[in-house]
Amino acid sequence: MAETGFHQLLVPESMGGLWSSTALSTRAVAEAISSLAAGDSSLALILSMEPVAMFVTGWLADFREEEADATWLRQRQKFLGLLGSGTGAWGVMLSERDGVVRSTAKQDSNGEWSISGVKSSGSGWDHVSFMLTNAIPEGEDRPELFVLDLQNRTKLPGVTVNRVWDGHGMTASGSHAVVLDNALAHRVAWPGRQGLINRMSSSPTIGSRLAPFVGIVRAAVAEATEHVQARGGTRSSLASVEWARAQASGWLVEQAFEGVLRTTEVGASSKDFVRMANMAKLAVGEQAEHTLQHISGALGGLTYSQSSPFGWWHTDVRAMAFIRPTLAETVDHLGGRLVS
DSSP states (O other): OTTTTGGGGGSBGGGTSSBOOHHHHHHHHHHHHHHHHHHOHHHHHHHHHHHHHHHHTSTTSOOOGGGSOHHHHHHHHHHHHHHHTTOOOEEEEOBOGGGOOOOEEEEOTTSOEEEEEEESBOTTTTTOSEEEEEEEETTOSSOEEEEEEOTTGGGOTTEEEEEOOOOSSOTTSOOOEEEEEEEEEEEOOOTTHHHHHHHOSOOSHHHHHHHHHHHHHHHHHHHHHHHHHHHTSOSSHHHHHHHHHHHHHHHHHHHHHHHHHHHHHHOOOHHHHHHHHHHHHHHHHHHHHHHHHHHHHHHGGGGGSTTSHHHHHHHHHHHHHHHSSOHHHHHHHHHOOOOO
8 A cells, every 4th residue: 555655645745645635635645545445345444443543643634844843743744654655554443442541651750651551452553563553541430542552463462462353354364353461552642632622614635535335336336336237227126126225325325425535625614524524424324335235126136145245345344334333323423412
């Protein structure tokens, strides 16, 4: 991926990369990820986490240098420089049981940080060079972000894979559960960066998270279209109805994706963007699965062959429902939490 120049899409122009701003650069990143998903769903999922890591740290946020912390700016220069040089990809490991951060971090007398805790999945653990995660520093009451350097993972003390990713889909993502026991980490500097991110009206992360779904749906509809045309049309009334539904669901996925990208480009209030993002995540996740389900109804037994891509695509979009923010969390954001 480094050789293709993908990572350069996330390196600022001031550092020799291609990233200009959230409004001008988000679409290129999302479309690149969606294109990759048509060929390798797991790879696309892993790379969709890279914009997330670069943005939640604040490193890709639109800001003026005079308003930023100097230590954070040096850290930003270091890690984005490594990304631009092709050192390796970034993943995100934020998941813990029940969504509650229990991991802790402590600092030694030399100023070095270490993390202890159990993480339920790390997107692309087997393949990335850096992993962003969170933990609660000693003496503090809120989680902070930390970077795990995995370039030499075979000799990394305090890190154990305790449960390998065994999902029915995204089988090559290597998104394992990991135990950290005083694992060395770099704390992301400048707590004030969160205020910077909160002031932004939009984010490049939503389009990137939706992109693997979109790429799979595009590929599945295109492949199914070829089969239907080769047959000279659908073979029964049921197949005709299912094929029409598959195309409609695929179209809805495209519309939600385009809506997110356009809203990112034109800007909106932060509140409106957050609500739109949650709506898009819910719509795309459900409609992507519906698309593949309807294609199966239209094409029949062909789609259940292991030599056919349709079954794999179907399980991949279902697997992403477990890796991305959960359905329950998304619905709570939209409808408000239930009260007892």
